[in-house]
Amino acid sequence: MNTLTRNYWSLYMDFLNDFENLKYDGYSISYLFCNFYSQVSKNPALWKQLSSEKFHKHLRSQVNEHKEIQEVFDQFMAQHRRKLQVKKENGLVAFHNDKLLRISRPTILKYFHPSRTIMLQANIRRPNQIKKRSNKKKGSNKVNLSSGNHIKKIKPPKQTVSSTQSQQNLNTDYLSDYSINTKKAVVHLQNRAREIFAAHKNHPLYQNKSFQLYFLNMIAAIVERIEQAKHFLSERPISCVIVSTTHSYINRILAVVAATKGIPSICMQHGIIASEFGYIPKIATIDAVYGNYEVKWYNQLGVPRSSIEIIGHPRFDQAFGRLTTKRSQFNRRLGLNNNKRTLLIVIRNNEDINRWRKLIQTIKKLNLNIIIKNYPSKKPHKLTKEFSFVQSTADYSIYDIFPHVDTVISYTSTVALEASIANKPVFILNRNFDGYSGYFQALGQLVKSDPKQLGEVIMKYFTDSEFKAYASRKRQKFLRIAYPDMSNSGQRLKRSVARLTRK
Incomplete structure (x- = not known):
């Protein structure tokens, strides 16, 4: 303590x-x-x-x-x-x-x-079905x-x-x-x-x-x-x-x-x-x-x-469900390039917006489709207006999004666990807040507090096959700790x- x-x-x-x-x-x-x-x-x-x-x-x-x-x-x-x-x-x-x-x-x-x-x-x-338990006005x-x-x-x-x-x-x-x-x-x-x-x-x-x-x-x-x-x-x-x-x-x-x-x-x-x-x-x-x-x-x-x-949790069983839309339809609706890999960023409103901005600036040279899921709001995130190459996920749920993205970046959120269950590599922009439990520690180098350092790790993932294998091992290790039973919840x-x- x-x-x-x-x-x-x-x-x-x-x-x-x-x-x-x-x-x-x-x-x-x-x-x-x-x-x-x-x-x-x-x-x-x-x-x-x-x-x-x-x-x-x-x-x-x-x-x-x-x-x-x-x-x-x-x-x-x-x-x-x-x-x-x-x-x-x-x-x-x-x-x-x-x-x-x-x-x-x-x-x-x-x-x-x-x-x-x-x-x-x-x-x-x-209406008209409230049980009367007292003759006195409440x-x-x-x-x-x-x-x-x-x-x-x-x-x-x-x-x-x-x-x-x-x-x-x-x-x-x-x-x-x-x-x-x-x-x-x-x-x-x-x-x-x-x-x-x-x-x-x-x-x-x-x-x-x-x-x-x-x-x-x-x-x-x-x-x-x-x-x-x-x-x-x-x-x-x-x-x-x-x-x-x-x-x-x-x-x-x-x-x-x-x-x-x-x-x-x-x-x-x-x-x-x-x-x-x-x-x-x-x-x-x-x-x-x-x-x-x-x-x-x-x-x-x-x-x-x-x-x-x-x-x-039964809601995580959705990770193993059928596709609700084809990738081509998904890309067309969000305005994404079919020939590019897609990276999903999950951001909680405008929290840490300066760090997220710096992260996007670091990885923009990768020439990826970048989409932002704004949680819990359903409105497009502010950063989608600042960066012309960044798109909103519209009203898609995360389980409609996961099948069509290659990588997920998140704050310390349950969404990161859900993405891992859905077999997606996950990177965490960490913040050591009061009472933090160290939940994502098993992900090793895939967790960074500095957005520039995290951006460099993401670029390494997309350019270095050995590091990509490292990321896969870390995800599997993390799931053995965090969600070891993939049977129906x-x-x-x-x-x-x-x-x-x-x-």
């Missing part, structure tokens, strides 16, 4: 301990609050202090190893976990269909029978810092649903249909939280008014979701819950409440572990990971191997669910 990460996790431990007794129905609110990193990182003054060796003097906790955080969450889960129930044959597998699940309707229908599957959504209410729980008066301030993070994941032929249920009036309990908890803030007036995080307001409003959201999860899991014959990440408070609540009812949960891996802050702690019964990298990473946290399964997920829910 470096100084920043040690201080960050020590600060987090303080938060867990200081608010541990702030409970609703036996559930500690601080353990269900999942936006700690975002609240700390968006406070520039506090984030800067974390790099100071003296910062620990402001804290009561001292975390020296990542496993210490996992250990306290293991204890938390042990308090709530009940013996797994013997499931009925007609038990339902519930997929929480948030924007990070990324398992398409056809995939779910292919491996899970519609009559034994339910798609769970969070915020969409069906009031707003949003508060200001001094009283229970309602104000229109910071909203809890909105959980959206992907419009591409149609629920046709699949049963759909809505957490919002299981709401009850929790206003009285929320006001009590918010007042208790204010008392805790007052008792820690000089704390580097709690004294921040924005954090106080955000946390008070999140108390209302967490309490509401606890009740919704409890009623949903009591009234539906659920045999297994599948979530995209337990670093979303709704998903974490679903996994924890499911555990209290003896219902197993599977947490899919929604992206590569580029930063440790988004993957510690582990919460679900099983974490479905991509490969050996995650197995080793979680093992270092003290997580039992039995609770980690290499399942990959949807089928592996189905087997894991069957194992957890069999009689």
Whole structure:
């Protein structure tokens, strides 16, 4: 651990301990609050202090190893976990269909029978079908810092649903249909939280008014979701819950409440572990990971191997699908030269645009087709206007693009893993951000922080056959670590669910 990460996790431990007794129905609110990193990182003054060796003097906790955080969450889960129930044959597998699940309707229908599957959504209410659980009008729980008066301030993070994941032929249920009036309990908890803030007036995080307001409003959201999860899991014959990440408070609540009812949960891996802050702690019964990298990473946290399964992700199965368009059609639509090799660059909006500009300037002499995938925007990237020989990927998805390119260059992104699975050589423009896990280290010289150096490595790949062979070996080595099982991930997920829910 470096100084920043040690201080960050020590600060987090303080938060867990200081608010541990702030409970609703036996559930500690601080353990269900999942936006700690975002609240700390968006406070520039506090984030800067974390790099100071003296910062620990402001804290009561001292975390020296990542496993210490996992250990306290293991204890938390042990308090709530009940013996797994013997499931009925007609038990339902519930997929929480948030924007990070990324398992398409056809995939779910292919491996899970519609009559034994339910798609769970969070915020969409069906008109005239809302269940009545209280004869009292449900009031707003949003508060200001001094009283229970309602104000229109910071909203809890909105959980959206992907419009591409149609629920046709699949049963759909809505957490919002299981709401009850929790206003009285929320006001009590918010007042208790204010008392805790007052008792820690000089704390580097709690004294921040924005954090106080955000946390008070999140108390209302967490309490509401606890009740919704409890009623949903009591009234539906659920045999297994599948979530995209337990670093979303709704998903974490679903996994924890499911555990209290003896219902197993599977947490899919929604992206590569580029930063440790988004993957510690582990919460679900099983974490479905991509490969050996995650197995080793979680093992270092003290997580039992039995609770980690290499399942990959069903969306990666697209890498082995049929071509949706011919290369000639692809080239014609994007204005590419059929006689040139094509290089795909994946850029996240305008992040590091100066480094990407320098990279393009370095490799332009190779006389390649160069296309840019602008993520997450669908608009042409700014650099396609600066360089006349660089084209946009238009509205093509990455799995429509991969078959028609020769090389992929990316930032530290899941797209780089997906390109490797699709048998494409990958180069990484690296950036050593706080909490970076070193995920792409196995790629050796194919990873560079300096754009000019990376450009020179790419030119060497296209001009030196021996280096091309080196790149191929490195990709294969990387995949043995990152994604060793190329069999159908949807089928592996189905087997894991069957194992957890069999009689």
